Amino acid sequence: MSKPYIICHMMMSVDGRIACSMTAQLEGQNEYYSALDAIDATTRISGRVTAATEMTSGQTFQAKGGRAYGKNGFAKQTNATGYNIVMDTNGTLLWENEHEAPKPHLIIMSQKVSRDYIEYLNGQGISWIVAGKDHIDLRKAMDILATEFHVKRLAIVGGGKINGGFLDAGLIDELSILIGPGADGRSTEPSLFDGRPADRKPIALKLKSTKAYPDGAVWLRYLIK
Incomplete structure (x- = not known):
């Protein structure tokens, strides 16, 4: 199987919560985006x-x-x-016409997507991948992304379930975390990784680098062992 080099890049509070409406209230927002530029992943999920x-x-x-x-x-x-x-399992979102777009969207879906939606994406000039019968087959989708779209490096900037799915599938190579100096504590909010089956063991990490900022934010980078 071929695949891009995959970095999960997220901003979170010190207790691991990632809700955008919450992290937007913390110091570290500027550092999050400068770190995203620094990891040099122009394709993002x-x-x-x-x-x-x-x-x-x-x-x-x-x-x-x-x-x-x-x-x-x-x-x-x-x-x-x-x-x-964008990971959109059933094909639901509406998009602008993207002919000539400098950085276009690419929609990844399962086989449950309707033929009508595929025709709609074609009409809008939007690239797409269908992989997996009932759910998106992440490994197959990443193989197509590498071999057919020639994507060599990408960053996951999505939610906890997407992060958890890629982690559980063994597809993440590196974890890049910008920790804002604040705590959330709400048990209803998403965390950095969500949705892995209860019988899974923790994924071991190897520290790659650390960087602290004057505003209290910290950037941590780990490699997946």
Whole structure:
């Protein structure tokens, strides 16, 4: 299997919470984005919820026929140097037309996505990957991303479940954490990694580097052992 070098880059509170509305209130926001530039990953992955709130109007696609695509596949609409990748299992989000976009979106979905939605993405000039029957097959999707889209390096900037899914699949090479000087403590809020099965063991890490900032933020980088 081929795959890009994958870095999970996130900002969190000292207790590991990652809700954007909370971390936006902490010192360290500027350092988070400068660190994101420093890790040199022009292709970035977000989840559907993050994309709905930060990248789209939040409106959803209404399929007419309802027939599922039902197979793995992909469409490369442009030769881009980097992509804004969105994991959208069932194919739900509406997008602007992206012909000639300098950094286009690429949507990754499961085979449950409707044929109507695939046609919609093609019409909008948006690249896509379908991998996995009922859920996105992350390993297959990353293989297609490396071999067909020639992505060599990417950053996961999504939510706890996406982070947890990539971690559990053994796909993350490096963890990059910007810790803001603050505590959240709300048990209902997402954490850095969520959703791994209860019988899993902890993933061992090797410290790569640390950097402290005058405002109290700390940047930690780990390699996955």
